[in-house]
Structures are given as C-alpha cells and as structure tokens.
Amino acid sequence: MAHVSDPATADSVLDAKPENRVWKKFRSHRSAMLGVFLVAFFVIIAVAAPILPIQDPTATSWSAVRAAPSAAHPFGTDEIGRDVLSRLIWGAQASLMAGVVSVAIALCFGVPLGIAAGYFGGWTDTVISRCTEALLAAPFLILAIALAAFLGPSLGNAMIAIGLSATPIFIRLTRGQVIAVAAEDYVESAHAIGLPTRKILTRYIFPNVLPPVLVQATLTVATAIIAEASLSFLGLGQQPPAPSWGSMLNTAKNFLNQAPWMALWPGIAIFLVVLGFNLLGDGLRDALDPRET
Amino acid sequence: MMRETILEAVNLRKHFRSGGGLGRTANTVRAVDGVSLEVHRGETFAIVGESGCGKSTLARLLMRLLDPTEGDVLFDGRSIAGLRGRTLRDLRRDMQFVFQDPFSSLNPRMTVGKLVGEPLETHSPELSARERRAKVAELLGRVGLRPEHAGRYPHEFSGGQRQRIGIARALASGPRLIIGDEPVSALDVSVQAQVINRLHDLKEEFDLTLVIIAHDLAVIRHMSDRVAVMYLGQIVETGPSEQVFANPRHPYTRALLSAVPEPVYGRAHDRMALKGETPSPSAPPDGCRFHTRCPFATEECRKRVPEMREMAPGQGAACHHAEKIAAEHGSPVAVTGSGRSEGAERRFAMYAEAIADRGA
Numbered sequence: 195m196a197h198v199s200d201p202a203t204a205d206s207v208l209d210a211k212p213e214n215r216v217w218k219k220f221r222s223h224r225s226a227m228l229g230v231f232l233v234a235f236f237v238i239i240a241v242a243a244p245i246l247p248i249q250d251p252t253a254t255s256w257s258a259v260r261a262a263p264s265a266a267h268p269f270g271t272d273e274i275g276r277d278v279l280s281r282l283i284w285g286a287q288a289s290l291m292a293g294v295v296s297v298a299i300a301l302c303f304g305v306p307l308g309i310a311a312g313y314f315g316g317w318t319d320t321v322i323s324r325c326t327e328a329l330l331a332a333p334f335l336i337l338a339i340a341l342a343a344f345l346g347p348s349l350g351n352a353m354i355a356i357g358l359s360a361t362p363i364f365i366r367l368t369r370g371q372v373i374a375v376a377a378e379d380y381v382e383s384a385h386a387i388g389l390p391t392r393k394i395l396t397r398y399i400f401p402n403v404l405p406p407v408l409v410q411a412t413l414t415v416a417t418a419i420i421a422e423a424s425l426s427f428l429g430l431g432q433q434p435p436a437p438s439w440g441s442m443l444n445t446a447k448n449f450l451n452q453a454p455w456m457a458l459w460p461g462i463a464i465f466l467v468v469l470g471f472n473l474l475g476d477g478l479r480d481a482l483d484p485r486e487t
Numbered sequence: 488m489m490r491e492t493i494l495e496a497v498n499l500r501k502h503f504r505s506g507g508g509l510g511r512t513a514n515t516v517r518a519v520d521g522v523s524l525e526v527h528r529g530e531t532f533a534i535v536g537e538s539g540c541g542k543s544t545l546a547r548l549l550m551r552l553l554d555p556t557e558g559d560v561l562f563d564g565r566s567i568a569g570l571r572g573r574t575l576r577d578l579r580r581d582m583q584f585v586f587q588d589p590f591s592s593l594n595p596r597m598t599v600g601k602l603v604g605e606p607l608e609t610h611s612p613e614l615s616a617r618e619r620r621a622k623v624a625e626l627l628g629r630v631g632l633r634p635e636h637a638g639r640y641p642h643e644f645s646g647g648q649r650q651r652i653g654i655a656r657a658l659a660s661g662p663r664l665i666i667g668d669e670p671v672s673a674l675d676v677s678v679q680a681q682v683i684n685r686l687h688d689l690k691e692e693f694d695l696t697l698v699i700i701a702h703d704l705a706v707i708r709h710m711s712d713r714v715a716v717m718y719l720g721q722i723v724e725t726g727p728s729e730q731v732f733a734n735p736r737h738p739y740t741r742a743l744l745s746a747v748p749e750p751v752y753g754r755a756h757d758r759m760a761l762k763g764e765t766p767s768p769s770a771p772p773d774g775c776r777f778h779t780r781c782p783f784a785t786e787e788c789r790k791r792v793p794e795m796r797e798m799a800p801g802q803g804a805a806c807h808h809a810e811k812i813a814a815e816h817g818s819p820v821a822v823t824g825s826g827r828s829e830g831a832e833r834r835f836a837m838y839a840e841a842i843a844d845r846g847a
Contacts, residue, residue, distance in 0.1 A: 384605075388606075388610070401596040
C-alpha cells in the first residue's frame with residue numbers, strides 16, 4: 195500500500211507499551227518530577243516521624259520559650275518551649291492526611307454524582323445540580339466550619355467536613371466535562387456498537403473527564419491543607435497538643451515580631467507541599483493526555 | 488439484481504425543539520420531515536443533499552442512535568423502534584456506522600486494538616483474549632493496516648488510516664449493513680478514492696449492504712447502485728444512480744448535477760444557478776419546499792405539496808412539473824460518453840490507480 199505510511203519513529207515514548215507510556219512521559223517531565231520529589235520528601239518525613247532522632251513534639255521547656263534557632267533547636271522553639279523542627283515533622287502527618295484524605299472523600303462523592311448528573315440529565319441532573327448549587331452558596335470555609343462543629347472536634351471529622359465542603363466543586367466540574375465529552379463522536383460510536391452504559395461510563399466518559407478533575411484535585415489538596423489549618427486554629431481540627439502546620443502558623447502570628455521562625459518554617463512547609471502537589475498535578479495531566487508528546 | 492428489502496424507513500420524522508423558555512416560543516426544527524425509503528439487500532444506497540438537509544439526522548434515525556418523532560424503521564421487516572436489551576444488542580451487531588470525522592470518532596484514550604476489539608468483546612463474549620487479538624489483527628489486515636498497529640493510539644495515524652480503523656471497528660461485529668455518514672468527506676481526494684474502494688471491496692467480501700450519506704456527487708456516482716436526493720428534510724428524487732445522474736427529473740437534482748464542476752461534459756452548458764438561500768428547516772415553505780428557489784415554480788407549487796410520482800421504472804420524483812420540464816429543457820447532463828473534463832479524467836484515473844495499487 196502506497197499510502198499506509200510507516201511512521202518509522204525510534205521514539206522511546208511512542209514505542210513503549212501503552213501502560214508504560216504514561217509513566218515514561220511523566221518521568222521525562224521535569225517540573226512533575228520536582229513535584230514528586232517535594233511531595234515524596236514530606237510523605238517520607240511524615241511517615242518516618244516516630245523513628246527520626248528528634249525531640250518529643252509535645253515536650254515543653256520553660257527555659258527555652260521562643261528561643262531563636264540554635265544547635266539544640268535548629269528551627270527554634272515556640273511560645274511554650276516546644277521544638278519547632280519536631281513539631282513541623284509530626285505536623286506533616288496531620289497536614290498531608292488532611293489534604294489527601296479530604297480530597298479523596300470529595301472525589302469519591304463528587305465524581306460519581308457529577309457523572310450521573312452530566313450523563314443522565316433530566317431529573318437526575320436537576321436534583322443533583324440544585325443541591326450542588328445550594329452547597330456552593332455557602333462559602334467553602336464556613337461550610338467546613340459548620341460541618342466540623344456539627345460532627346465534633348477531631349482531625350478525622352475535620353477531614354470529613356473539608357471533604358464534603360469540597361464535593362460540590364467536583365460535582366460541578368465533572369458534570370460540565372461529562373456534558374462536553376458525551377457530545378463527542380466517539381461516545382456516539384460506543385452507542386453504535388451497542389456497548390452497555392456501564393462500559394461507556396467507565397471507558398469513554400471517565401478517562402476523558404479525569405485529567406481536569408485530577409488537576410483540580412491537586413489544587414484542592416492545597417486548599418484542604420490550608421482549610422485544616424484554619425479548622426485547627428478554631429479548635430475544630432487537630433487537637434492540642436498534637437501539632438499541625440496550620441495550628442503552628444496560627445499561634446505564630448501572635449509572635450511575629452518576637453519569634454518570626456515560629457511562622458517561617460510552617461509557612462515554608464505549606465508552600466512547598468502545595469507547590470509540590472500543583473506540579474505533580476500538572477505533570478500528571480500532561481502525561482495522561484495521549485495527544486501531547 | 489436482488490430486490491429483497493433489508494432496511495425500510497416509513498414516513499420518518501424528527502423534529503428538534505430549540506430555544507423557548509419563559510415568554511418565548513420554542514422553535515421546532517424539522518430536520519427530517521416525512522422520509523420513506525427502501526434499501527435492498529446487497530446494494531449500495533446513497534443519500535445526497537447539501538449541508539443541513541437532514542442527511543446525518545436521517546442516518547442516525549436509521550441506526551436508532553436517535554428516536555424518531557414519528558414514523559418507523561424496519562430492519563429485516565422488523566420495527567427497530569421498541570428494541571431494548573438483547574434485541575437492541577443484536578441490531579447493533581447487524582447494523583454498523585462509519586462516522587464522518589475520523590479525528591473525533593475514535594476514543595483518544597484507547598489503543599487501536601482495544602477499539603477494534605471492543606465490538607467483538609460486546610457481541611462475541613465467548614472469544615478468548617487470544618482469539619480476539621487474532622481477529623483484530625485479521626481485521627486490521629483487511630482494511631490495510633498492520634497487526635502491530637494494534638498497540639498504538641488513534642492520534643498516531645493519518646486521517647485515512649483512522650477512517651480505516653473506524654471501518655475495521657464497524658466490521659468487527661460482523662454486520663450485514665453499514666451506514667456511512669459522509670465517510671470520506673473529511674479526507675483528501677486521493678485518500679478518498681482509496682477508502683471508497685476499500686469499502687467497496689469489503690462490501691463484496693463480507694456480503695454487506697451499504698448506505699452512504701454524501702454530498703459529493705462524484706463519490707456517489709462512482710460507488711452507488713441507487714440514490715435518494717434530499718432537500719430540506721424530504722426526499723425529492725430517488726432511483727438507480729445511473730438513471731438519476733443521466734436523466735434527473737426533479738429541478739433540484741438538475742441543479743445539483745449542473746453544479747458539479749467535472750462530470751461528463753467538456754463543452755459549455757447552461758449551468759442552473761439557484762437563487763437565494765436554503766430556507767430554514769424550522770420554517771419550511773408551504774407547498775413544494777423547493778419553490779422558493781426553483782426557476783420553474785408556478786402558483787401550484789406554492790400551494791400544493793407534490794407527491795412522489797414514478798417517472799421511469801424505479802425512478803421517482805416529487806415535482807408537479809417534472810414531465811414538462813424534461814420536455815422543454817431536456818437532460819442537463821447529456822451523457823455522450825466522451826468529453827469528460829480534464830479534472831474528471833484525472834480523478835477517474837486516480838480511482839483506477841488506487842484499484843490497481845490495491846491489487847498489487
């Protein structure tokens with residue numbers, strides 16, 4: 195055949211098996227790898243907290259209240275003499291968990307509801323969309339505070355509250371994407387070959403709406419980490435004396451003049467982990483898009 | 488010629504509502520408005536018409552990708568209207584669709600192997616994964632692709648190749664009838680010939696019936712046995728292709744044929760330019776729908792809707808004055824065999840070349 199062109203590509207990405215391709219593309223994405231590195235760094239620190247040679251994050255010391263960084267306390271101490279470094283490391287657990295778990299909750303509820311609303315339309319859509327709009331009418335943080343107060347103060351309840359508050363964003367985003375994707379010819383081609391609805395949803399709709407949802411999810415992890423900080427500040431999240439970055443930051447703001455290191459380190463940590471998740475999400479989106487090489 | 492009917496449309500109508508809402512009246516777009524047709528087993532049936540005449544809607548109604556507002560479609564003498572579950576699945580196996588745009592009709596997140604294997608998985612679940620892969624490789628070979636292409640994604644292929652992937656996918660379930668919604672209009676002319684010839688061969692090989700929607704008359708003439716001409720949601724003329732092309736009875740068909748730049752005549756001819764725009768299908772004119780643009784229109788055309796009448800064996804036209812027009816103006820395209828334009832010669836040579844190419 196004259197016209198069956200043979201794209202003689204020696205491209206390592208194109209020649210890879212499909213399941214390897216996403217991974218290869220992701221690996222060659224520099225900023226994504228930086229994101230992976232940042233997130234992995236904090237995850238490892240959080241997981242390894244119990245075995246790291248650091249001080250007890252709850253041990254107070256009246257001889258070193260708001261002490262500047264020194265050999266004994268490399269990141270300084272806080273207002274009741276607790277070591278900032280060890281609180282930062284232990285706090286990574288609460289912050290990362292809060293971010294990831296609450297977004298996972300939001301995805302679990304938001305994506306299926308969004309797909310149902312967008313794909314089936316009609317009454318399903320009306321009911322789901324009106325409820326979503328009602329939830330969106332309340333500001334994200336106010337809703338989370340109300341839910342957390344209703345559920346009772348604990349880190350777990352804070353995650354549920356943040357997750358449920360973030361759900362409407364995912365319902366809306368998913369619904370819009372589904373409506374766009376469902377109008378594509380390839381979805382009609384799935385109807386034409388008689389594919390059952392379940393498979394149309396899982397093979398055609400879901401993978402094609404996923405990338406923007408994933409990107410939104412990484413952004414929301416960042417929002418959720420900050421929301422957890424706010425809830426902790428109000429006493430609705432991580433319970434003292436257990437540390438979280440948010441509660442550290444919120445205490446530190448009273449001592450910005452006297453002990454800036456108290457605010458600096460948790461601030462940097464939040465910044466880096468949020469940046470890491472964003473880079474990760476961007477890289478993931480590029481890698482999952484088969485049209486981009 | 489076999490005369491057994493495989494697919495029949497009975498007075499099909501599809502009206503879409505658009506707009507409307509608080510204080511505004513909704514618009515009803517009559518995309519397909521009373522179409523009846525019969526497709527015989529083993530033939531290639533073409534539906535032609537300009538953009539917006541309802542061809543694609545008609546194709547989707549025949550496939551039951553859309554439900555008609557009124558009327559019925561019979562496949563093998565059985566109504567497809569109420570089918571669900573198992574019987575609908577059987578219909579999907581027997582009747583397949585080739586889409587117009589090969590760039591948007593393949594799921595970008597599935598490999599070619601999965602795309603072509605999917606109908607097999609749906610309709611022949613008894614096949615093992617290995618048997619399925621073998622069948623996919625065979626199908627890819629049939630459409631002129633290589634088995635190792637199965638692991639690639641659609642975006643790695645050219646338009647013509649993608650359209651052949653679409654054809655392989657349509658063939659996979661072992662259908663008896665394939666409907667092509669302008670299957671080549673998105674492709675280059677040289678690739679068009681190739682895809683059309685491929686379709687034609689596959690039709691012989693798999694004993695298929697083809698229904699081809701098109702607006703390119705050269706394509707239709709090349710491959711179809713019978714043709715139906717559509718205007719504003721209705722069929723205005725139908726008959727054997729050669730006969731309709733040589734001796735069109737409806738003024739719209741005459742206009743369409745005289746607008747084709749290449750066909751058969753090299754000398755000057757009276758090109759029948761139509762006045763005005765196609766009326767909106769949401770407010771079709773009374774009487775004959777074509778009267779607003781027809782140079783032969785009379786008072787009668789404005790008032791009375793013309794019936795489809797038999798003009799010659801197998802050929803029908805919906806025009807009050809068909810006989811008179813034919814008598815006064817003769818055939819607009821006198822087929823004399825010679826005198827093809829240079830462009831047409833080149834194009835026909837290209838088709839022939841593609842056939843020879845494939846044989847080699």
